[in-house]
Amino acid sequence: MTISKLLLGAASLAMIAGAASAESHMAETSDKRIALSNNYAGNSWRQAMLQTFEETAEEAVANGVVAAADAYTTSENQATEQAAQIQNMILQGYDAIVLNAASPTALNGAVKEACDAGLTVVSFDGIVTEPCAWRIAVDFAAMGREEVDYLASRLPEGGNLLEIRGLAGVFVDDEISKGIHAGVEEHDQFEIVGSVHGDWAQDVAQKAVAGILPSLPEVVGVVTQGGDGYGAAQAFEAAGRDTPLIVLGNRQDELQWWAEQRDENGYETLSLSIAPGVASLAFWVAQQVLAGEDVPKDLTVPFLKITQDTLDAALESTPEGSVANVVYTLEDAQEVIAEAK
Amino acid sequence: MSLLARYRIILPAVSLAVLLAATFWMQPRAMSYFGLNLLFNLAVPIALATIAQMMIIMVNDIDLSVGAFVSLVACITATFLNDAPVLGLAMLLALIVTYAVMGAVIHALDLPAIVVTLGMSFVWGGIALFILPSPGGSSPGWLRTLMTVKPPLAPMAVVASVVIAVVTHFLVIRSGLGTVLRGVGGNARSVQRAGWPVIRLKALAYGLAGLFGVLAGMALVGLTTSADANIALRYTLLSIAGVILGGGEFTGGKVSPTGAVIGALTLTLASSFLSFLRLSPDWQIGAQGAILILVLTARLVFRQKRAEA
Incomplete structure (x- = not known):
């Protein structure tokens, strides 16, 4: 490499750096x-x-x-x-x-x-x-409210809901749950008939839901906190009950399951998380x-909200397990x- | 015996000194009044919890509820003690009494302490979650002042550690009652034959553990300014490791309060050191375990040498 090339390289680097500094206060x-x-x-x-x-x-x-x-x-x-x-x-x-x-x-x-x-x-x-x-x-509380709002738009008749919470004693869990309960108060055709802690993990959620399901009447919707929707769906399937409307939380396995259900029986839902x-x-x-x-x-x-329309694009850009x-x-x-x- | 007692303290002290020198070498900024306080102030509640654990190990039991108990105390301190000091104080006193009763029950019914305390940890955790379902509360002003005080010459963390070590040394090693308490751990039957009411002694040891657990929770809230129900869960294992690292033994009666304080400081420093090393968190727990094994191996080697000599 000649000196002139080196100098040229240094000059162009300086220019790039200069351009960057103009917009980001780099100096x-x-x-x-x-x-x-x-x-x-x-x-x-x-x-x-x-x-x-x-x-x-x-x-x-x-x-x-x-x-x-x-x-x-x-x-x-x-x-x-x-x-x-x-x-x-x-x-x-x-x-x-x-x-x-x-x-x-x-x-x-x-x-x-x-x-x-x-x-x-x-x-x-x-x-x-x-x-x-x-x-x-x-605004985690708003996220909880939005879940119930969505359910109300899809199920105007209302019905029984199952709530899956996160990790007990953590602020986020408390906020989302507060939002969900505020939403249910607003849409009083819904009633939360059961609440379990899924710890934001599919396996924990699946066990918890499987444990409470036998004691529950018919459930039309499941409100979740993310990372627990797929586990809930598995528990419903294993119990031989109809899959209710489960709000999902943007995990790849949840989106994958959603796409499969959609192709099979036109399943529609909403997925949201940060x-x-x-x-x-x-x-x-x-x-x-x-x-x-x-x-x-x-x-x-x-x-970040994923709807029926953006599902395919979101699924494509999300790596497996992410x-x-x-x-x-x-x-x-x-x-x-x-x-x- | 005096040689043994001296040996007991030399090894933990040397481990701490070596680790401290390495930390100073890597992070010279730590070598100051301000730096030492940052490095060690969170070790103060751990040291108190370690002393609590030591009281139990001293009478040949083990306490798996220290972490949950300290968390509960933290929750009470950040709520009741702050809003209604009299009620808060009464609750903390009741906790200490409960601990003493627990000790008496464990002895009277001959229950395994490991099972009882494991069970109690869920009780403490439940009450803590009941008091503070979501993180919050705030530290009483006087407690915050006490934990952030800037004494002349040495920072608060160092002064507090020395005070804890000296007070508990006199309580456990020098006082007559302390000697009998250690005797309970060493050979409860002979203590009983000598005419001591072992059930009361055990209750006393557990009560002391409760007292130091309460102090640990209060010190913690003074540092963090608030609490949550899971705040100190890791103290259970840290406190056991601290006692052992500090020269204590599971066989009962063989404990060292000064060593326990040094053990707590060493464990705190070890995790800071590993973080300064920029070690990936996946390896950090393993590395902490390795440090523990290293020190225990050194102790074993020392003891064998002594046995040969």
């Missing part, structure tokens, strides 16, 4: 380091989330937007462990922490310490209530805060920030 954040503090990696949603974060981070580092973006996951999904992890990140000298919290409140002490040490903390999905942190929240790509949104929001952008503390991210996803870009983040202002 200010190229020496900043961002860490992802994640509490759990044991399901398809979290795996997809980690992968999206890593892809986004790798690209951002390669483009010189930030100096480093590392992902850390605690091994036992415990708030005390994650608090220690956050304190370690302060010691490691990170400039910002992107946080998916094990508890909305139990990390407040550690988050406050990070803020006091001058770090930017952006929480998403599992958000924290500490006022110094940014929150990218999903996209694991929200981690990439949180990354860009943290970058914008570091760049000195004025970002409101509370941001909302829309949930969950339907959207990767957010810097522009998406700027749009979300502008909306919140």
Whole structure:
């Protein structure tokens, strides 16, 4: 390689970098380091989330937007462990922490310490209530309400519903369930006749539903929290009962099952959940805060809905064993920030 | 015997020092007042929980409910103790009494402690979920102040660890009652023959465990500022590992309070160290186990050498 070629390469690199800096405030954040503090990696949603974060981070580092973006996951999904992890990140000298919290409140002490040490903390999905942190929240209650609204539009006659909840004692579970119950109050032709905890996992949900089914009258609909719809469907089938209208949660196995049912007997339903790509949104929001952008503390991210019309496209783009996803870009983040202002 | 007692504390102390040196080398920022506090403040509740576990192991039992119990205390502290201090205090006292009664029942009916405490862990968990169905509550102001106090010379985490170690050392090793309690674990029958009411001693040991469990939960809420029903579940295994790492033994009567505190600090530091190493989380639990096995192997080697000599 000749020197002139080298120079040419360097010049074009500089141009690319210059172009990038114009739109992303690169000059200010190229020496900043961002860490992802994640509490759990044991399901398809979290795996997809980690992968999206890593892809986004790798690209951002390669483009010189930030100096480093590392992902850390605690091994036992415990708030005390994650608090220690956050304190370690302060010691490691990170400039910002992107946080998916094990508890909305139990990390407040550690988050406050990070803020006091001058770090930017952006929480998403599992958000924290500490006022110094940014929150990218999903309106989980609205998600619960929307499920019942959809059922009401499909089943105007109403009937008995089975509720599958998530992990007991977790904020998200509580919020979605509240939304569902608010929806049922509004559409009083429905009645929740049974409620089980499926822990957002198909196998747990299947066992729980199979256990409660014999004691239930006819069920017309199942309201879920995601990751539990396929297990519920299997339990209904095994019990020899008619498959009710099950609201799904964007998992690949659920979508696959839905497509099969649709081809077989024209089954129609709705699938909704938040996209694991929200981690990439949180990354860009943290970058914008570091760049000195004025970002409101509370941001909302829309949930990802899959309908009968978009089923095939969603199924095609979702790898087996994973969950339907959207990767957010810097522009998406700027749009979300502008909306919140 | 004094040589043995000294040996018991040397190994945990050396493990902590080695780990600390390695951490400082990797992360020089930790080598400061601020850094030491960040590194160790969450070890304070773990140290208290480890002492609670040690009280039980001391009388030759094992407590599988420590984590759930500390979680329950945290929930009560963040709700009742904050909103209605008298009621909250009464509830915490009732918990300690329950623990003492549990000890008496285990002895009187000759039940296996491992089964009773496992059962009780579900009771504690249920009550905690009942009190705080979703995470929340807030720390009483005085508790938060106490846990974030900045004493001169050494950070809170270090001062607290030393205080816990000294107080429990006098309670368990130096005091007459402590000696008898250790005797219960070593040989309950001979303690009984000597005219001591073993059932009351066992109740006392369990009561002390309850007391330190309560302190652990309160310290935890002071640090985190709020609670949830699952907040301290991992303390069960951490506390057992801490006692053993600190030179205690399952055979009863052979415990070291100072060692238990050092064991808790070592375990906390070990996970920070692994995180500084950027080890994948999939390997971290395994690596923590490896550190534990390493220390226990070293202890075995030491003991064999001593037996030969």
